[in-house]
Structures are given as structure tokens and as C-alpha cells.
Amino acid sequence: MALLELNNVTKHFEVRQGVLQKLQRQPVSLIKAVQSVNLTLGENEVLGIAGESGCGKSTTCLMIAGMLQPSAGEIHFSGKRVDQLLASEQAWYRRQVQMIFQDPYESLNPRFRVLETVAEGPRALKLWPEKEILERSVDMLSSVGLPPAKYAERYPHELSGGERQRVGIASALVMEPRMVVADEPLSMLDVSIRAGILDLLKDLASKRHFSCVYVSHDLSILGHIADRLMIMYLGQAVEMGPTWEVIRNPQHPYTRALINAVPVPDPRVIRPVPTIRGEVSRPINPPPGCRFSPRCPHATTVCQQAFLQLQPDENKPHQTACVRLEELSQTNQLAEASP
Numbered sequence: 001m002a003l004l005e006l007n008n009v010t011k012h013f014e015v016r017q018g019v020l021q022k023l024q025r026q027p028v029s030l031i032k033a034v035q036s037v038n039l040t041l042g043e044n045e046v047l048g049i050a051g052e053s054g055c056g057k058s059t060t061c062l063m064i065a066g067m068l069q070p071s072a073g074e075i076h077f078s079g080k081r082v083d084q085l086l087a088s089e090q091a092w093y094r095r096q097v098q099m100i101f102q103d104p105y106e107s108l109n110p111r112f113r114v115l116e117t118v119a120e121g122p123r124a125l126k127l128w129p130e131k132e133i134l135e136r137s138v139d140m141l142s143s144v145g146l147p148p149a150k151y152a153e154r155y156p157h158e159l160s161g162g163e164r165q166r167v168g169i170a171s172a173l174v175m176e177p178r179m180v181v182a183d184e185p186l187s188m189l190d191v192s193i194r195a196g197i198l199d200l201l202k203d204l205a206s207k208r209h210f211s212c213v214y215v216s217h218d219l220s221i222l223g224h225i226a227d228r229l230m231i232m233y234l235g236q237a238v239e240m241g242p243t244w245e246v247i248r249n250p251q252h253p254y255t256r257a258l259i260n261a262v263p264v265p266d267p268r269v270i271r272p273v274p275t276i277r278g279e280v281s282r283p284i285n286p287p288p289g290c291r292f293s294p295r296c297p298h299a300t301t302v303c304q305q306a307f308l309q310l311q312p313d314e315n316k317p318h319q320t321a322c323v324r325l326e327e328l329s330q331t332n333q334l335a336e337a338s339p
């Protein structure tokens with residue numbers, strides 16, 4: 001049984017109306033941020049989520065972490081439905097799932113010293129006696145590469161971005177979660193320190209045996225850390241599969257373009273410019289079909305009407321949400337028209 005399961009998870013936000021729109025009784029528009037996403041995450045597995053800005057990655061993470069209520073669908077964790085938890089069960093879930101946020105500057109309380117910050121979560125949930133909480137917090141600081149003698153008494157403003165993110169990681173992992181949701185934890189950091197933090201996360205994931213949902217724009221980071229990948233476009237999951245299969249053999253026209261847009265550090269490699277046209281739009285009242293269809297070089301009217309929803313299946317690990325995929329592969333059109 002999978003540790004985490006999302007069934008048809010959907011999140012729609014209402015667009016706030018101005019006075020004029022209200023007086024004119026205009027219908028409320030919906031931002032369809034996440035549309036009918038299905039996914040599973042196994043024990044000790046790392047699932048990477050990639051896609052352009054605004055495609056619903058953070059909204060998906062917040063729903064998984066129980067910080068945002070889905071508009072429809074179900075989320076199950078360890079066999080238990082967690083999108084409708086009773087107040088008495090919320091503390092249990094808050095411990096099982098921890099989030100690591102994108103912005104290490106905002107995620108720490110400026111009035112708490114480093115050791116207090118790390119000990120805060122276990123204290124709030126009264127996980128262990130005070131002495132044990134302090135011992136575990138000190139050990140955790142050492143595990144994330146922050147020697148307690150040097151860092152325990154510092155305030156966040158006395159730390160670098162990378163050190164703050166290590167404190168964020170320590171605060172999440174001291175809770176001994178079964179799952180970590182990391183929403184672009186490296187994107188605000190200097191390129192030179194990203195590799196160190198990424199290696200640290202990878203090392204801790206294998207030592208401490210937690211599963212992880214890891215969001216990034218950067219496919220090279222996901223290639224390094226994720227076992228499986230899910231590619232999203234404007235709220236829809238368009239492709240899912242083992243990481244290297246998706247990267248080496250992308251199927252969906254959007255994934256193909258995304259992967260071809262990754263720079264290659266070899267000036268001799270000449271690749272055609274991706275044939276995606278137009279700009280990514282906001283998912284306000286989108287049409288029912290594939291949301292990539294207005295930009296897809298292969299789209300026909302069928303694509304505007306129908307969307308193939310991905311359904312996790314152990315026997316078919318690599319899946320693509322393209323109604324024309326078979327036809328395009330048979331006639332070799334994907335390779336010709338796509339980059």
C-alpha cells in the first residue's frame with residue numbers, strides 16, 4: 001500500500017470581485033489551480049514535481065501537508081483519509097508530515113534562537129520530555145552540518161541563507177516525520193551552496209527513511225534526487241514516471257519542450273528551439289480539455305475537448321496524458337515537430 005495517495009484532488013480559488021463586478025452581478029470566475037490530480041508515493045520514495053510557474057505545484061504541496069483544503073477529491077496517508085481530519089487527529093498528521101519551504105528568510109521566527117526554533121515543534125506537540133527534546137534538537141543540528149556550540153544560540157539574522165535553510169531542514173526532521181514536502185527548498189539559495197544542501201537532504205532521506213515530495217523548476221536537481229517525476233501544466237498532471245525514463249524518453253509535447261529547454265554545457269550540441277508558441281496563461285475558467293492544447297504544435301479539436309487523466313498503475317509506471325500520443329508516435333510526428 002502506498003504511503004500517500006491523491007485521488008482526483010482539485011483546488012479551485014474564487015477570483016475576488018470588485019464592487020463594479022458585484023453590482024453588475026457578474027458570475028464569479030474560478031482559478032482552477034489544481035485539476036483532478038492522482039498520485040501515489042511509496043515508503044522511502046522521492047517524488048519530484050516539475051512545471052512552469054503557476055502550474056499548481058505549491059497548491060498541491062499545501063493540500064498534501066494539510067495546510068489547504070481541496071475543493072474536491074481525497075487524500076489518503078497511511079490508509080487514513082487526511083483531507084477531512086477531526087481536530088483530535090490533526091496533531092498526529094502534523095507530526096507525520098513536515099514541510100520545508102522555499103524562503104529560508106521568511107520561514108524562521110526572527111525572535112527565536114536556532115536551538116529554540118528546532119525544539120519548537122516537538123515542544124508544541126509535547127513529543128518527549130524537555131531534556132530529550134533538547135538532546136534531540138542538538139543532535140539534529142549536528143546532523144544538518146550546524147555545530148551546536150557555534151550555532152545553537154544564534155538568531156536567524158546572524159545566519160546565511162544556506163544556514164537558515166539547514167535550520168529549516170533540522171526543524172522539519174527533528175519531528176521524525178514519515179513524509180517531507182519540500183517546496184523549492186533551494187531556489188532562493190546561491191547556486192554554489194545548492195549542491196551541499198541537496199546532498200544533505202538526499203543523505204538524510206536515506207538515513208532517516210522518510211518519503212519526500214520534492215518540488216523544483218530545475219530538472220537537473222530532480223534528476224539527482226527524485227525516484228519518480230510528475231510534470232504539471234496549468235494544474236493538470238501531464239506526465240508521470242520513473243525519473244530517468246521521463247528525462248530520457250519524454251512523451252508529452254510539453255515535457256519534451258521542458259526537457260529540451262534545459263541548457264547543455266557543451267557548445268557543440270546544437271538543439272532546435274522548442275516549438276511551443278504563446279505564453280503560459282493563468283488557469284481562470286480554462287476549457288475542459290488539455291490545457292496545453294492552445295500552445296501545442298500537435299493539438300487538434302479533440303485535445304480541446306478531452307483530457308486523459310493519469311491513474312497511477314504499478315504495471316504502467318510511465319504515463320502520459322495526451323489523447324493523440326499513440327497516433328503521433330505511430331506516425332513519428334512527435335519526433336519531427338517537437339524539438
Ligand SMILES: Nc1ncnc2c1ncn2[C@@H]1O[C@H](COP(=O)(O)OP(=O)(O)OP(=O)(O)O)[C@@H](O)[C@H]1O
Nearest residue numbers: 013031033052053054055056057058059060282283
Ligand atoms: N490563495 C490563492 N488565491 C487565489 N489564487 C491562488 C491562491 N494560491 C495560488 N493561486 C493561483 O493558483 C495557481 C497555482 O499557484 P501555485 O502557487 O500552486 O503555483 P506554483 O506552480 O507553485 O508556481 P511557482 O513555481 O511560481 O511557485 C496560480 O495561478 C496562482 O495565482
Ligand SMILES: [Mg+2]
Nearest residue numbers: 057058059183
Ligand atoms: Mg510555488
